[in-house]
Amino acid sequence: MTCREFIEFIEDYRSGKLPEAQRQAFDLHLGKCPSCVCYLDGYEKTILLGRKSLCEGDDRIPEEVPAELIEAILAARKKGE
Template sequence: MTGPDPDVVDRGSLNCREFVEIVTDYIEDDLPRAARADFDHHLDVCVGCTNYLDQVRATIALSRTAVLRGTDGDALTQSAREALFEAFRRSRNA
């Protein structure tokens, strides 16, 4: 799986580095309309950043599950723990 390419600059008005910098604002729906349109366009043309966004969302979902179950590390199921570690591994290799 590929991740954002920090050297990509020809993906419209938003490059991969800029994409990564505002991904949290996108997820939280805090981007102005024009910036969101640029972000969406970048998603349409960049598979690496699409994968990155999916990984960030998966990490957030797993973290939310852990918080809902409590802060005790033993509260995580083995499959949830493995999924979280896999998401981190993928993001490091991206």
């Protein structure tokens, strides 16, 4: 699994919709890719922030957080190739 695939399937992974084989590939990738661990962490936090904002009636969405993380992951991947 590549970082790009990881990001594509992250929502299915979180909601438990990912087939077992793919979920294992996901966990495997998480085990060897600190960038994606970081991304998943940021993703969860972004969702929590979004929910919190909704609860508080604040519609500010922290869009800049995932965009930066994606760029960091893609840059790290380029270096590794």
